[in-house]
Amino acid sequence: MTARRSGMDDWWSVDDEILACLAVNPYLTPAELGHKLGMSEPATSSLLALLAAEGKVRLRTVERADSPDR
Numbered sequence: 001m002t003a004r005r006s007g008m009d010d011w012w013s014v015d016d017e018i019l020a021c022l023a024v025n026p027y028l029t030p031a032e033l034g035h036k037l038g039m040s041e042p043a044t045s046s047l048l049a050l051l052a053a054e055g056k057v058r059l060r061t062v063e064r065a066d067s068p069d070r
Contacts, residue, residue, distance in 0.1 A: 014039075015047070015051060017037055018037065018057075019051075021037070022057065030044045
């Protein structure tokens with residue numbers, strides 16, 4: 001049971017790290033945020049979606065993957 005609890009604590013820690021980064025700069029892209037936390041952009045996007053579903057963050061912009069800015 002300790003290993004399971006520790007694993008969950010790690011996830012809560014990642015959530016807290018994301019929220020702390022966004023408190024400093026709320027305009028980070030998922031790629032920038034992932035880079036700061038040592039995570040991939042897709043992993044960061046997934047966690048942001050979960051945080052949004054919990055009402056902890058708001059997702060405000062989205063763009064097409066073939067956008068010329070990429």
